[in-house]
Structure formats: structure tokens, C-alpha cells
Amino acid sequence: MLLRDARDLPREVKLIKSSIRGFFVGALRSSLPFTLQYELGTILLPYLLTKTTMADFLAAAEKAIPAEVHMISGCMDSQTSADVSNVASFSLPDPAGKAGGALTSSLLKVLYSDHHAPAEDLSFQDVLTKVKATLSGRYTQIPQLSSSRPMDISSPFEIVPKGCTGTKRALLIGINYIGQQGQLSGCHNDVLNMVEYLKDVHGFESQNITLLLDDDGQHTSPTHSNILSAYRRLVAESAPGDAVYCHYSGHGGKLRDDDGDESEF
Secondary structure (H helix, E strand, C coil), X not given: CCCCCHHHCCXXXXXXXXXXXXXXXXXXXCCCCEXXXXXXXXXXXXXECCCCCHHHHHHHHHHHCCCCEEEEECCCCCCCCCEECCHHHHCCCCCCCCCEEHHHHHHHHHHHHHHXXXXXXXXXXXXXXXXXXXXXXXXXXXXXXXXXXXXCCXXXXXXXXXXXXXXXXXXXXXXXXCCCCCCCCCHHHHHHHHHHHHHHHHCCCHHHEEEEECCCCCCECCCHHHHHXXXXXXXXXXXXXXXXXXXXXXXXXXXXXXXXXXXXX
């Protein structure tokens, strides 16, 4: 999801804009593998291609986004990712409480059910198919996969790619909006469950994991300024060969399309 500024791209390649995307477009300049999970819905949308060939576009995209980024988001842009009131039905590890986000709960059911990684190797297609099957019947949202490169969805699902020789870094944000209209109950649990999974299965270390939670000062508060500062620090500290995982659970938002390059909803 970390892109360069739109000014660095050919004029015919347009980027989706929002306040949080606006920061990410200037962020990552090294070729490290990157995984991003968003509970709220798809953030990284396809570019609009005009007056260019696919080869030209792919070359421009690789120049603009040196990192290989895979993003799993909770739903289509026209949908909202749901809260789960009791994650026990997903057979999840649950160190923090009963509530959770539907995407995170389903993803962990596939990847970390009963505190164990799957016995069989799963592809990206396998993971998304199983997550969708877990959601179906109870939730209408359809999880999405986006990538900064053309990818074979039958390739192995990886958060830390094979051959990664650098540091494993993670930034996880959970906002329950305590005491506000639209208060949520599962976002902190999502973050803590994902941290357990990252440490246990993928070997992430506590000193390389940053948490932003609105939990009365136990962690750094996820204010606008603190979120941007955390991403800037993550980018500054990361280097080629590192693997980076980012997670967000909280409310999302919608912006009107002023350019006419995406469907309204």
C-alpha cells in the first residue's frame, strides 16, 4: 500500500486519493516485501490506464512502487466489514476478549485455528477462498486481494517471504472509539490476536512490533499525528531484505470521486 507521490508517476497513471493514502504515496522507497491487512475495506485501488500499454504501465508501477506489496482487505469498496460479537464461533485464539473484526477473525481461523498454523501449505487463492467460505452465510462482505505487481494467486501465501534476510517489522493499529458515537468492541482484540500469530508462527520480535491502541494510555494513542509518525518511522527504519506487516482495525470512510476514474457507490 505504500506508494510514492503521484507526481513521480507518468501523467497518465492516476492514483486514488484520501488523507491516509496521501501519506502512504510518499512512503516506501526500498524493495522490501510488504503485507498489509485492512479490516475496513479495499484502500489500494487499481490505477486508471490511459494512453499507455500494459508493459509501460508495469514498468512505471515498478519504478513508482519498488516494494512488493500484497494487501488483504475486509470487503469490496461498496461494502463494510463487520464486527463479530463473539469470536468463539471461529475457534480463535482470543487473549483479549470476545469481539473481533470479521476479516481478522476469519483470517485467523484459516491461518491460526487452535493456536496452530495449517498443516498443509496454502496459496493466496486457498486463503482467500477459505476466508470467504468462513464469512459466507453470516456476512455478505467479500475479502479482496490487491498487489503492487502482477502475481500468481496460486503461489504460496507468505507474510515473511522465503529468503527474507532482514528484520521482520510490524505496525498494528486498533481503534475502538471508546466513548464516541459508533464505538466498536473488537479492534483491540484483532490487534492482540494478530500479534500472537505473528510472534508464534512467523517469529516477529516484540521490539520490532509497534502497537497503536486507544486503550487509556496503555499503548500509544492512534491519533492522526501518531499514525503518520509511526508509518514514517517504519519507513525510515526499513531496508531491502526486511519484511513488513501492517494491520488496521477500525472505521473507514468514503470519498467522492472527483476525477471520474472509479465507480461511485
